[in-house]
Amino acid sequence: MLWPVDLGALTQLYAATEPSALQYKGRYLCPWARVSEPHEGTKDEAEQKKLWDYCHETLKPWLA
Amino acid sequence: MIPPVDQLTAQKFDLQFGTNVLGHFLFIRLLYPLLVSTTTSADPSRIVWVASSMQYYFNPPIKYDWITDTEVRRKQDPWFLYMQSKFATVQLAYSLQRELGDKDGVVIFSLDPGNIKSDLQRHNQSFIVSALVSSYLRSHFLRLTHPFLVPFHVMACRPWCSHPTLCRY
Numbered sequence: 001m002l003w004p005v006d007l008g009a010l011t012q013l014y015a016a017t018e019p020s021a022l023q024y025k026g027r028y029l030c031p032w033a034r035v036s037e038p039h040e041g042t043k044d045e046a047e048q049k050k051l052w053d054y055c056h057e058t059l060k061p062w063l064a
Numbered sequence: 065m066i067p068p069v070d071q072l073t074a075q076k077f078d079l080q081f082g083t084n085v086l087g088h089f090l091f092i093r094l095l096y097p098l099l100v101s102t103t104t105s106a107d108p109s110r111i112v113w114v115a116s117s118m119q120y121y122f123n124p125p126i127k128y129d130w131i132t133d134t135e136v137r138r139k140q141d142p143w144f145l146y147m148q149s150k151f152a153t154v155q156l157a158y159s160l161q162r163e164l165g166d167k168d169g170v171v172i173f174s175l176d177p178g179n180i181k182s183d184l185q186r187h188n189q190s191f192i193v194s195a196l197v198s199s200y201l202r203s204h205f206l207r208l209t210h211p212f213l214v215p216f217h218v219m220a221c222r223p224w225c226s227h228p229t230l231c232r233y
Contacts, residue, residue, distance in 0.1 A: 003180050028154060028176075038154045047124065049159070052156065052159040
């Protein structure tokens, strides 16, 4: 089932504008405008750091 | 979304990783000083990174040889490249919050916008079949160590069972 585009905007608008969304700072949201949990592997801080460093290194020519 | 595997960015990165991850990350980094200078505690600047439920299907860790145009990348199903890119956005959203946002008072989210009828699926006319059947089956092969985890996560976030008590996972 594919949903209409206005619903596609809903969770993003909630995250971007709704004052009560601030209680979910740093979290992952799911349809429609609810807090959820992503893949457990996304929370591995060593892997996060590796990707963070990779992105900065790779984008260096454009970040200078 | 899910373009043919030979498609690259102008800088020769995998098209999906380049667009979904590197391009957005660069955009955020360049805008970040403005976000910091305009943030207030009452109304903090926010970064909303649109990920996908497909991040659940990725088998970590990030494969760095899928990002540039290597032999091993060319052998991948473009769906896997998509899953990796969305997994990476969620990882980076966490990093942004911890490394920068918490210090500067900027709020970062990542999210699944839902399966929306849009031009995103133009490379996959049978998107419903592809996404909801094929990838579902793939997930069982990818994540045999957690046979129940992925389907349950995905089911818990499906709109037809979006009751708050079902969506807490």
